[in-house]
Amino acid sequence: MSEREVVLEVADLKVEFDTYGGIVHAVRGVNFQVRQGETLAIVGESGCGKSVTMQSIMGLIPMPPGRITSGSAIYRGQDLIHNKYIDGRDIRGSAIGMVFQDPMTSLNPTMTIGDQIAETLQVHRGFSKSQALARAVELIAMVRIPDAAKRASQYPFEFSGGMLQRSMIAMSLACEPSILIADEPTTALDVTIQAQILDLLMDLQKEKGMAIVLITHDLGVVARMADDVMVMYAGEIVESGSIDDVFYRGAHPYTMGLRAAMPSRELGARQRLTPIDGSPPDLFSPPSGCGYFARCPQAMRMCQAQHPYLMSVGKAHHSRCWLQHPDSARQVPGLSIPHLAAPAVQS
């Protein structure tokens, strides 16, 4: 499964922001790979750096106040951090498409949906206006909006939230990107619409073979969509691996904590949820040790002093936790959370 071609390789990415309060270290050294035809989910809470990671690769963070202090993002042999043009063409919107969280505010209210989709094709592909509009109607039909020709000439206010998100997907796929970045694509939508949009994304991925990078905080959406998962906390990757590794063989206390904080199907009404106490660390001055130290129920003395590195805990499964160190005396007791007992590993 994970032998597919790597289309994007990000290494040691660090992003900072200058603010009145000082420098915020939003992303603190992130490495990952995106493979063709697969979905990588980046999971984490508000402020963990999941959106900034992808935005900085796409050149969407304002600089200043933002600053990429180190790192590379190699796409087809070229580092996107320094050069966003391949053969004189901007890769943004063509080779890499992006779908944003809030379709109501991400579309231009003064342009028809058809024109907005057509604009992408005119800019990136040099289509004539009429060619581009004809293609836009096909794209609107492709994302299963009925009455595509009529819809193309309507404005965003005439669309529902679900329809707007479909239009945005149509727009991002107009130039047949090899990577689609979806930043919380369904967070603003109702569950029934969310299910339709996720189905659509999965079908389109099967059809076009593109890679999807899904940024979300919803573990349910991750479980449905992802092949690989990357859990971020305080600007770092704390755990990464295949979906089954992360959900069933979780190896970081934060991942375990997130799962225990959610009501599962098995949880009886009289059992209490297990919250994660406290809040994420201040990224003005990130802790020198483990970022999760202050909230971690399994914290040890060394966790405060020594910054853990990503340790291998299985094939392509990593955890940034000292408990996973070969010399660690303790085992991660996360799987002893009663309602999260791991199902038998299926061969």
Next chain:
Amino acid sequence: MSERPTAPVLVEAIGLTKFFNIGRNQTVHAVDNVSLQVHEREIVGLVGETGSGKSTLGKALIGLHDKTSGSVRYRGQTLPQKYGPEDFREQAKRAQMIFQDPYSSLNPRMTVGEIIGEGLKLNSALNGEAVREQVAEWLRRVGLEPDHMSRYPHEFSGGQRQRIGIARALIMGPEFVVCDEPISALDVSVQAQVINLLDDLKASMGLTLLFIAHDLSMVRYVSDRMAVMYLGSLVEIGPANKVFFEPKHPYTQLLVGSNPEPDPKTEHRRRSTLIKGEIPSPINVPAGCRFANRCTHVMDVCRQVTPILHVPKDETAGDREVACHLY
């Protein structure tokens, strides 16, 4: 969890209807003929999509909206159709609301102490010192510090602001609290903190809650009974586990079937969504069942006769009601 509520009814809506007039002879049927009983010390979860009328119903129950028709009874006593200043004062002491967005529901120009203490100051004979003492006590009860009193809302995180919102509502010592999406703006780890806090306060104060949310798994976990709304009417109500695990109404089935579970094995087995389309506009709704145009089981009768809530024929227990012609 008691499967069948036996406690006396605390709040009851009878044929509650709230229309909004939006001009040009158009009316939004936000809540249309809803009857609902909430028993003492019970948690009723109210789910539905955006625009289904769940917040309007919650607000109408505690008097924040006037009623177009129908009535609300509190301990058997019918509340006025439209509240006057005295009614609000009276109601503030027994029914309160916790709002969804902890960022916009707290006045940024007031200190936390003023926000939490305002209700007491207006509605009780307590002097300033006594109010401050109560506020300090409540800050402690919701897990904040008494010296947070002099700070402003912007100095707090989302979870802390929601705690402030909870203290503001509960300091009045209400019996009935409408929680309108109290956790949907919060991160997962913080959601559990707030839910556990509400659970503790419910137990210690003997609260009755109407818990409005769109997160089905959370509502199932929190509630004794669960009510499902679609386009202004209740389509199903019953014990939370029954409604969630064995949904009857086709809309409830759609809703539960769309709810993503944080479990890859369950999700990979899930079939793609069968039902297409979106919730129609609540303006000038057609006769008959409101779900008819999206329903896969639609029959002729559905387009003519509006189904009413009734116990399904194949169920004897009588603790679940469905508004569907199939049952």
